[in-house]
Amino acid sequence: MAGASGGFLAGVNDPWLKPRLLRAVVAERLPQPGGAELPPVELASVLGAVRTHGLLTEGLPDRAPEDPKLAEAWRTAVDSWVERVVALVESDSAYSCWLGTCFLGVTFQECSNERFAESYSNWYEKILSNLQEPSCLQLVTVISCTSLSDLFVRLAKFLNLKKEASAFAGRVVEPVLRLLNENGLVADEAIDLLRTVIKLYPSSVNRHYNKVESAIVTKVMSTEVNIKPSEKFARTLALLPSIRVSEDSWSLMIRRILIVVNNLLNDAFVGLEEEKNGHDIMLLLVPPGADPPPTLGDQVRPGANVHITKKFRVCTVPTISALMHCCSVMLTSYYPVQVNVPMRALVALIRRVLLVDGSLHKKLFPSTTSLHQELICFELPSLHSTFLDLLNATIKGMRSQLLPHGASIIRLVTEYFKIAKLPTLRTKAYSILQLLLTSMGIGTSLHLLEATVSNAIADLNDDGGSDMTIISTNPSKVTNESSSKIYSKKRKQEPQVQNSFVSGSEKAAISPRKRKGSSVQIASKGMTPETTGDARISTPLSVKITALETLEILLNVGGSLWTDHWRPEVDLLLINVAMSACDMGGSYKQKPSTFGGASILDLQLASLKALLASFLSSPYARPPYLAKGIELFTKGKLEIGTKLADFCSRALLALDVLTHPRALSLEKAVPVGSGLNYSARGKTVFGGGTCQISAYRDQPQAMEVEDMYDDWLASTKDDEPAETPMNGSAAGTSKAGTMLADGSQLNPIAEDPKINSLRITAAAQDAPASSKSDVTMVDTAAGEIVKPNTVDNSSSSNAVSAPVYTTNSDSQKHVIPSIPEQRRADEVSHLENRSPAVDAPSSKLGTSDEVSDVPVAALGFHQAPEGRSTSFAELFGSESGVDSESDDSVPDIVDGDPDSD
Amino acid sequence: MAPPPPKQLVLAASSADAGVAAWDLRTGAEEIRHRPCASRPRALASVADRFLAAAQAPPAGGNSGTVHFYHWDKPQVAVKSFPAEPIRALLADQEGSYLIGGGSNGNLFLWEVASGELLHTWHAHYRAVRCLALYDYLLVSGSEDGSVKVWDLITVLDEQSRLEAQTPYLYSFNQHALPVTDIACFLGAIAISSSEDRTCKIWSLSEGRMLRSIPFPSSIDSVALDPRSHVFYAGGRDGKIYVTAMGVDISSHGGDESSILGALDDQSKAVTSLASSTDGLVLVSGSEDGNVRVWDTRSQQVTRKFKHSQGPVTNVLIVAPKRVNLPPLHPLRKVCSANGEVEPRAVILPRPENDVPIHGNRTSIFMEHYLDELQKYGGSSMLFDSGLNTQNCAANQQGTEWRGRYLELQDLFVHEVLDQMPSSRNP
Incomplete structure (x- = not known):
């Protein structure tokens, strides 16, 4: 063979390389006992060489031909290595001893089984004598403990040596107990060694049980132990039984x-x-x-x-x-x-x-x-x-x-x-919710539903819903100005609605579109003036992330449970959080996060995961906001090489079944009642975003309308665009806009809500006929909202449904004769508290009903008693903001409308 | 070499006193027959595959209940318990922590297996409980009076929650006109109940309503689910096993008739019990003619036929027994212990999988760390003269410093929170 006689090697894989390298290491790089210290770089490189090349393994490649000369050469090389290392250990010089022990420890892991079985007892004695010598340098003691525990770990794999090993382990205990009282580093390694021994050879410690227990307990209860080592002691204490x-x-x-x-x-x-x-x-x-x-x-x-x-x-x-x-x-x-x-x-x-x-x-x-x-x-x-x-x-x-x-x-x-208000505690509390949900399943979600949803909403809501999308970008400034302009305009037009309170609160809700977090908080904390813009206190990302994870698990476990009460709100929240998290990526990146290294990327990932769970667990065949979600996933998929992209491609795969339903027989198990609404709405283009949620309230008739459901499925297959209006309310507005504008605007994804509303308004001008049909849809939706609410919670229904009535009664009173007079009175009183931004445009444009309806539809389902006001204000603010933009961008309509006076 | 697949047994019990027979599913050999045992339908339960529990049919005219426990490898009864009333339906949870029994007077019993304590008993139905099923910790019980009730065990087991709940049960379904014979639960909180009124009904446990009702040509005594959840099997009194779609094929616009896809038929007497294997390839049926049939679900043919006894087979199970070191079994108690006297016995079973391994390789890791540190501090020359202690001190100091910082931070937050609270109230 080429390498045998010191000639050229066949290459890096030539087995002859190893003995030669090892010989060189021993001869040239390992110091002699008592020799001078080596620079650490040199030591690191020796260590690296031994481990990367496996110089001590003496393992020939499997299929290599038997080569006694090679085996012999390698064996002598390792022999000389071991000899030198042992000589180092025995040396009087502390440095040599330390170095020798280190390399002996490495040898324990690396050497061949035969060699280990042959000489472990010899090595053990060498190291143990180091430990027992009281005058020994601390550093040597430390490394002796470490390499001894390596020895025991390796020894545990030799089942035939169990008895000897156990005896060895017993002998270690006493010296180790003595070391426990030494200072930090020594005690730290000693306790590790003790733990290894107890774990691997519990019976060997039996004799010393009382001593061990009292030594550990003393350490745990003593004052000078720092947190981290005391955890090690605690873990050892846990092993004692x-x-x-x-x-x-x-x-x-x-x-x-x-x-x-x-x-x-x-x-x-x-x-x-x-x-x-x-x-x-x-x-x-x-x-x-x-x-x-x-x-x-x-x-x-x-x-x-x-x-x-x-x-x-x-x-x-x-x-x-x-x-x-x-x-x-x-x-x-x-x-x-x-x-x-x-x-x-x-x-x-x-x-x-x-x-x-x-x-x-x-x-x-x-x-x-x-x-x-x-x-x-x-x-x-x-x-x-x-x-x-x-x-x-x-x-x-x-x-x-x-x-x-x-x-x-x-x-x-x-x-x-x-x-729990501190971020770390809240995070932990959430993780307990998660554990409970996963461990006990759907029954737990019955009990934890309210707590999870209300807390998560409170934590996630602080920086707003969809309006977060344009945080700290230039357009927002424009928006801000424009909306206040609009605001003053309206003040002129409708003086009777004005009072100081309304103006204050509405300003807070509408204008600060760039300061989302603060606006919502202000609204929820009792309408403070808008001066708090920069001093916003937002929930730390880590809390938000766990809140999202908890929601995800809740959706997975009990997503279909009592859906009426919480799903619409949670679905809306999740799409908004996901949208804002994805859009804000840039703005957040600059400042490093303060807690636990959680970054905006983690938030994005968590929000998208929760969003996927919300889609997959949706009780409706077509979850709301699906389109917007798919857009987010598709965008995320482009971030190649990140976890986000990984997840997004998986999410799209998972959603494939939803978007292109196969003729799976289980299909029938979804609430069939939805079919009615789908098929009805499939024909009205505008109804899309608005009455979707309310439609589902009516579920008792579920079983009777199976045919309708089939119809719908069939129509979807033939005519793909027919399903677009079903996608989400907030997102749906943009969809509806694109649908209407004309066939050329087929891009369903609009980046900026401003553009959406523009399109909607433009479309409204083009299509007055469809706006008619829309109004009737809204009407039925309103009727449906009222019914359940009066049963459940009359006070909330008033507050919630008022905007709908107002919009309708202003312009289309004749369409809804069924509304009781008393309700009308309600709505008048609500009118005073309402944003002019909402009802002014709606009174002008029939079509804008559908826009202003969005908050209504979403709000109709606020059943959770806590955290409601926040989201109300937020939704209200955000949506009315959309309106005002549309007004601003198409001022001629506003002026030309006769109804507003 | 992959380990051989665990041995699967087909168990069958009869209402005649013919014991519980166990056949090896692969070889077809009868392994063991546990005697005595005479069980009503749904009264045989494998407790997390660790042991077998069977509620006994009371002797004619008798009104006492008996539950037998059997170890897998011993034919005789291991432990006998005597509940307050005859148990018609018996069920164990997935981990084998609890046994749930439905009594012939309509009471439900919840026992803890580890101690035998009766954790709770409550009146559930007007008439006998015929069948039970669990989905997570939602218990579904079906009764002779035709009602199906869903219980949240967390609520049931907690006094305060019981008081707060409006109804003791989560849902109560009364759509079945005649006794409910069997219930099976599946993924997505879906339950299927069969009844003597010749229907099977599919329920959503999360929405609390009936999703579908499927009429059959005969009374259905037993249902079993295909693990893939797209079909279920319904064993009829007419001796046929109906393969039924969980949903309706959209392409066929017919009525509900279309959901019955086919039938397995071996000209037997009434099918009383069904069990489906975890891979969905094997279905086992017990019949009134005393035979146990093993079906290949793909070819829909009988692949094996075991003769159990002359009497009707009432229960079949497919189990893969785990022969673990069982702690001694405790008999099930007749009554609840007085409140708070005896603590429900929570135990930790030995589970090797949650063991934390100890890693070797520590010396080199230690050394690498150490050498890194040394390089940072510019060489080792001072280390072994006097430097050693400074090194240690440095580490210690760092620790103290970090702790100090942590405390400061914490302080900061406490103050922040304290400051915020009043400020949010009076801005």
Whole structure:
């Protein structure tokens, strides 16, 4: 062979390369024992060479011909490497010893099985003597621990050596326990080694059980441990029950931990909760009559010598969080036998902590001081975060057994959302919602629907709906000016509608189209003047992202549940959030996000995922806003090489079934009632965006109209454009516009709502006939809205339906004789509170009914009691903004309209 | 080599006391017969494939209930329980945590398997409960009085939620005119019920309404779903198994008749029970003539026929037994324990899949990190003289510093929130 005698190699894959390289490394690059230090770059390159080329593996390629000379050469090369490394370990020089141990550790992983089995005991002794030598340099101790744990991991793969390995493991325990008391870095590695040993050879630690437990508990409860290492200690503590495997040892451990934590909380929460809370939990943990289990770490007195102001921060909270982390690990990891979990105590403890909001309990205790309260409020977020993690682990660990406690956990989380205001806590609370939804399925969504929807809407709404699309771009400025111009114009025309309150609120709602977030917030917080433009407080992206993920899961799990109450609102919200997230990509990129590195890209992805879920789980055969959604997905697909593009192409694939329905027999399972409305509307071009949602309210007749449904399907097949009007209300306006304008404007996707409204208005002029039919459609839609609302919630129906009546009664009173007189009175009173921007154009243009209808249709379904005002204002503001734009761009119509006077 | 596919057993029980027979689905050999067992329809349940539970038909004139547990490999009864009333329908949830029984007086019982505790019992129907099905934690129960009710178990198990709920059940459907014989649930919260009124009805559990009603030429005693969910099988009293489309083919504009696509027919007596395999290729039917037939659903032919006994076969199941280390089984309790006395026993079963592996390779990772650090600090020369401690200190200091920053941040937010709250109220 070419490489055998030092000649040329056959190439990089020539096996002869390896012994030669290794020989060179040993001869030229490894220092002699006691030799000078090498620069770190050089060491890194040696390490790299050994690992990339696999110099120590002694593994010949499978199909290579047997070559004893090569094997021999390689073996001697590795021999010399090992010899040198061992010599380094034994050297007196600390540096050589350190280096030798490092490379020995590498050898453990890299060398061949035969070599390892042959010499592991020798190597073990070498390293162990390092560990046992008290004068040894810290750095050497650290690397010795690390390489020993590598040795044990490798050894665990040799099943025939189990006995020896176990004996070795037992010998390590004592020196390691001694190391635990050393400073940070050493203890850190020592605990890792101990964990490895317990995990792999639990029985070997049995002899030392008590010592190990007290050493770890002392560490966990001692003051000087930092957060991160103490988590390692906690994880090791969680492993302890596996040393003596029995049903009891596990339960005993978790009960002892809970007792300690409960007692710590007793001190902490004095005056902030009911006094007997702690006692009740104790009763659950130690049933009356039973002997209390031995206290965990009873000799440790955490923070005895620390000043009271520091005590809580430096010891109580870190100890609690470490112990709770230990519980979480115990709940979620494998244990060889079935064990009992003290669920009620666990849930009670979680409830106890999460419901403390820092406010004083009615009864004041002498020991409660404002300082105490302040200290606790200071630490409360981290406590909550710890217990949310515990709750998370409980749900994961208990799986189906959570069922009997399901309702109380659901109540707890729902209540907790009122307390959780900090972004991190909110994110965690959302993740618990997600877990609950996925673990217990559709039944949970019954209970969590309201909480999820209202919280998510509140979190996502703060920067508005569709109007967000043109944030901080130049056109928005124009819009702003134009809308205020319009506004003043209208003031002249309709003085009777004016009063100061309306003008203030409407300004806030209409004009600041570029300051979406603030406008909505203002509206929801009681109509403050519009000066707060720049000081907007928006929900951090991370919270929004989890809110979107939660909505996505809710839609997946219970998307078809009680759809009337929440789907229209959520669907609208999701399309708006997705649109704004995608459009704003540029503007957000400049400023780095503050929380957890979540970026606008993540928001885009999350919003598109939620949007897809909303489409796929839609109870309607053609989900609203489908067209707009497809546009977003198609655009996203162009971002080649990103996760977004990946997801978008998958989404389009998933939507394919929706857009081109195959003749699947399951098709029939969708509400057939929708067929009626589709087929009816297929003929009126304008009705598209507006009455869609309201149409679905009428579902009881579902079963009788199957034929209509078939008709519709057939017509769709023949005539693709017929389905365009069904796509969404907000998005649908643009569609309708393009449909009408003329055949040439076939591009269904319009980037700027301004253009849309322009088209609509232009189209309206061209097609007065279709506007007629539209009006009748609106009329029926209005009738349908009224019916259910009067049954459900009369007050909201008034507020909601008023705009519709106004628009109709202004111009088309004769069309709707069926509306009761009393309602008319209502609508008059509402007129005063309404935006002139909405009814002025509608009174002028019959067609604009359909535009102003959009908020109505969407609002008709606001059933959730919370978060409604926000979206109302937002929708109202945004849509009326569209109107005013259209007016502005076609001023001649406004002037020429006789009805407005 | 892929591991051999798990052995699948066909189980069958009869209303005559002929035990539970188990045949290997592949070889056709009878594996074991658990005795004694005489079960009414829908009273045989495999508890997460770990063991078998069968509610016994009461002896003539008797009014006591019995439930038997069997281990897979022992023919005799492992544990006998005596519920408060005879159990007509028995069901276990997917993870085998709970057993749900429907009594002959219309009561429902929910037991925890691990402890045998009766978690809750409630009156559900005016007459006997005939069949049960679960979708997530929605329980669907069908009764002799023709009603189908849907229960949310989370609500059912929680006292406060029960008080808050307007009705104890989530939905109550009364469209069936005669006793409901079988219920099956499927993806998308869809349930199918069969009845003696010669119809099957498809329900949407999320919308709470009937989607379709399909008339059949005879009473239907049993339904089974194809796992792909596009068809279901309905076993009729006339001995035929009707293959029925879940929806209606759009191309055919006929009436509902068209949803019956065909029938599997082997000239048997009434088909009493059906079971479909997870891959949808095999359908097992039990008949009143005492035979168990295994069908190939593609060719629609009988591929095997097992003789169970002279009496009618009432239950068939396809299971893949998991022979795991079972903790001792507890008998099911007759009554609920007094409130709060006994904690429902939540247990963690050993599940190797959630074990966290320990990774090797740490030395080199450690070394790489370390060398990186060294390079940053400009060489190692000082490290082994006096520098070692400074190195450690630096790390420590960094830790403290980070913690400090974290606390500051937290402080900031607390203040922000506190500041905001009044400001939002009085601007």
